Amino acid sequence: xxxxxxxxxxxxxxxxxxxxxxxxxxxxxxxxxxxxxxxxxxxxxxxxxxxxxxxxxxxxxxxxxxxxxxxxxxxxxxxxxxxxxxxxxxxxxxxxxxxxxxxxxxxxxxxxxxxxxxxxxxxxxxxxxxxxxxxxxxxxxxxxxxxxxxxxxxxxxxxxxxxxxxxxxxxxxxxxxxxxxxxxxxxxxxxxxxxxxxxxxxxxxxxxxxxxxxxxxxxxxxxxxxxxxxxxxxxxxxxxxxxxxxxxxxxxxxxxxxxxxxxxxxxxxxxxxxxxxxxxxxxxxxxxxxxxxxxxxxxxxxxxxxxxxxxxxxxxxxxxxxxxxxxxxxxxxxxxxxxxxxxxxxxxxxx
Numbered sequence: 131x132x133x134x135x136x137x138x139x140x141x142x143x144x145x146x147x148x149x150x151x152x153x154x155x156x157x158x159x160x161x162x163x164x165x166x167x168x169x170x171x172x173x174x175x176x177x178x179x180x181x182x183x184x185x186x187x188x189x190x191x192x193x194x195x196x197x198x199x200x201x202x203x204x205x206x207x208x209x210x211x212x213x214x215x216x217x218x219x220x221x222x223x224x225x226x227x228x229x230x231x232x233x234x235x236x237x238x239x240x241x242x243x244x245x246x247x248x249x250x251x252x253x254x255x256x257x258x259x260x261x262x263x264x265x266x267x268x269x270x271x272x273x274x275x276x277x278x279x280x281x282x283x284x285x286x287x288x289x290x291x292x293x294x295x296x297x298x299x300x301x302x303x304x305x306x307x308x309x310x311x312x313x314x315x316x317x318x319x320x321x322x323x324x325x326x327x328x329x330x331x332x333x334x335x336x337x338x339x340x341x342x343x344x345x346x347x348x349x350x351x352x353x354x355x356x357x358x359x360x361x362x363x364x365x366x367x368x369x370x371x372x373x374x375x376x377x378x379x380x381x382x383x384x385x386x387x388x389x390x391x392x393x394x395x396x397x398x399x400x401x402x403x404x405x406x407x408x409x410x411x412x413x414x415x416x417x418x419x420x421x422x423x424x425x426x427x428x429x430x431x432x433x434x435x436x437x438x439x440x441x442x443x444x445x446x447x448x449x450x451x452x453x454x455x456x457x458x459x460x461x462x463x464x465x466x467x468x469x470x471x472x473x474x475x476x477x478x479x480x481x
Contacts, residue, residue: 133388135203143203149176150211156437159212163296168266174215178247182217186226186329192245193229198332202391205333209340212440214297216250216263222333223326224251227271228280230322231313236280240269257327257452260300264288273323274307276316281305295447297440325397330452332390332405335412338448339387341441342380342412342419348438349373349423356428369426376419383411389477398480403465406458413455416445 135143153173162170185201187193205218225244228251231237243249249268254261256273264270264283272279286305293300305311314322353369390408393401420442424431427438449455469475 133392135199139200139203142200143207145180146182146204147207147210149180150207150213154211154213156212156440159214159297159440162214168263168299169215177215177217183221183247184225184245185221187229187241187245191229191232191241193225198329198391198394199388202332202336202388205336206340206343206387209337209342209444210344212297212341212344212444216252216266218333218337219252219262219330220244220250223330224253224271226329227253227322227326230325231278231280231319234280234313237313240280243268253326253330254303255323255326255330255452257330257457260291261288261303262301263299264301264303265290265299270303271313272303272305272311273319276319276323277307277312278314278319278323279305279307279311280313281311293447295443298444298447321397327452328394328397328402328405331409331458332387332394334448334452335387335390335405335409338412338416338445339380339383341444342376342383342416345416345419345423345438345441345445346373346376346380348441349376349419349426352423353426372422372425376415376422379411379415379418383408383415386411393477393479396479396481399465399469400478400480403462406453406461409453409458410455410462413445413449416441417449420445 153170153176158170158173181194182204184193185196185204186198187195189195201222205222208218225241228237228241228244232241240249240251244251250263250266252261252263252267252270254270254272261270265288267283269280269282270286272281281303283303286303288301288303291300291302350373353373386404387408390401390404393404395401420438423438424436424442427436430436431438433439453461469478
C-alpha cells in the first residue's frame, strides 16, 4: 500500500502554501490587526479564485468532490500562515454540512452562492461554546435540541465574545426557532452533525500542526540571528535541544494526522479515535513548539512584538475548538478499551 500523497494532492497544497507565503506574512497580520478588520478582501479573493470554497462538497452539488486527505495539507498550510480568513471552517466544515441538507430549497440556494464564493457560512455546533466569524457570514447553521436551523445573520442577534486570538472573532447567536428556519430534524441531522464534528476536529488538528512548525521555524531563524558571547545562540546545545524536542513532537504528530485524514470517511469508532488521537498529538506539538519558540526569543518573546505570538494565540484558541482534551481522550479510550489492539488492527474498521 502506498501511503504517499499523490502528485495532484501535493501540487494543490504547494500552490496554497505559495499563495499564503506571498500574501499572509506577520506584517500583513499586524496591518490587519491595526485596522481592526476581519478579513483582507484582496487575499480572500485570491483564495476564492482557486475554487477552494467547494473543496469538500460533492461534484453532484457543484463542489470539487475532494476528500479529507486532499484537504488536510491545505489546512496545515493555513495554520502555518496563521490565516485569518475562514477558509478551513467554511470549506472544511460548514459547506459540507450545508450540502448534506441540499434537498431543502433555502439550503440549495445558499449553497450555490457559497460555492461561487459570494458568501460564507458558519456553524453553531454543540461541540463549541461560540460561533466563529458570524459577523462576516451570510448565515449560520444552528443546532437546537439536535435539530438544524438555517438562520440568516441579518435576522439574528449576534453578540461578540472575548477571544484570545484577535483573528478568531467569536459570537453567540440568538434567534427564534420556527418551521421557516428548520432544515433537518434531530434524527435526520445526527449523522451529518457527527461528520461535521469529525471534520472540524481533524482540520483544527491540521492547523495546529502547521502553526507548530511555524513556531519552530521562527525560533530557529531567531536562534541563527541572535548572538550572545560572539556566537549565534543556536550554536548552544541548550537552545538546540529545546528546538529539537519540539520538532520531534511535530514529526510524531504528522503521520497520526495524515492517518486520521485517510480514515475519516469510515465514520466509525476506529476513525473517530484516530481523529481524536490526531487532535491530541497536534495540540501537544503546538503547545510545546510555541512555548519553546517564546523561550528561545528570551524576554522579548513574551511581548506582541514577536511574531510567534500570532501562532501561540491561535494554538490556544484551537485547543478547545471542536472538542477539548478530555473529550478526545474519552473517544480514544472508547476504542482502546472496547476493541482489540495490535498491529493487525492498526487500520481496522467496524465494517
